[in-house]
Amino acid sequence: MQVILIPALADNYIFLLYDSKRGIAAVIDPAVAEPVLTKLHELQAELVAIFNTHHHHDHVGGNKKLIQCFPDVKVYGGVEDRGRIPEQQVYLEDGSKVEFGNRQAEVFFVPGHTSGHIAYYFPPQHSDEMGELFCGDTLFGGGCGRLFEGTPSQMVSSLSKLRSLPNSTRVWCAHEYTQKNLEFALTVDSGNIQLQQRYDEVKSRRHRQEATVPLLLGTEKLTNPFLRWDIPALQAAVGGDESVVTFARLRGMKDKF
Template identity: 45%
Template structure:
């Protein structure tokens, strides 16, 4: 399976997955044009559309793509996603014939209450729940829900490629450095990101194991993060409080 991030809108990524036989899946198409261009350039047939949550910058192009290609649209059970043809739920396994793919559905409430991710075939298609070096804002869920969702993702195989919905890595990394300034894995990741962005290349995907080593929102139990949270008023023995302190600080962070 080939994994291609398609830049869209201001800073979104639409994810295109395709095999060598010309069959493709598209994930979170916020607009149709980048997908149509990629399908044409690669001579691909669109076989399925996967959606992670209801925000328009992730579903805005789905209706046009469905109409143009007749592809089924898989989405969480959320009435705000009216374009869906198939609803998927936590614990389901989505099996597609063309391209051949077997994806686990995992519910990850936090950014939105109905957010899901798709995991399998070497990728973690995580929308706006997990970003490289960060996580999504809590528009509908609670810190406890988001932390639980991130912990579910953290338990997945470390070789999965984190395919997130936005190019936020450099900004996330600047905040992460304030939390763990001595994290050498984080510094190396930021050096790599700087080189990629200087060439106008995407900073993602990154492996889940890299995120576990660098992303403070996956590291609420590490000594450095616990120390930062203690200095910012979070209870030492409460991981939810630590996560909430991190998320609140990131919400107002400017650098």
């Protein structure tokens, strides 16, 4: 399974899963249809699935047009998003399985950013492969999604699920927010050497207009404050006395940054 990153809108990423042997593709969070259709034409691939992580328009805006072009495509989303994702046909819960080509993904229910948010995790099939996590707006490079419909407690629980995956997992988040997020991270975790080094690397990559996605989950665990709510030094920096309070204060500070 090849993952093709497609930039869209101002800072979105759409992900196309491509099975060259079968000539089929699936798309994750199609913000708009046009660049997806262009890539499908280039590959001469048939679109068989649309995997949505949540209902926001910049993740589902391309659904209807893609269905017009590929009437047999199946549209997946979380069961809690019933009625909010255009043309949704399959309703997924925590622990559900979805298949594409010869790969199977586990579905995680990760509310916080929205009440119905889900993520898709394709575990590695062989020891020399990486797992692939498609997490929408739950986890970002150096950050996490705003809490539009959920609570800090829900988001800590959701991020804990993702944090428990192997360090070698590749994280495909849906926005290019990494540099700005790391600038904030340095204000609360300034003594973190790995974070300082990562910021310099990301700044150079963005100067060259290179994507910072995919991310490596092991790097996020070391440098993303929103996965480090239980680190005493970070708790002290924000005046938190336990994980949820620390996370909530971090999120509030980031919202004003």
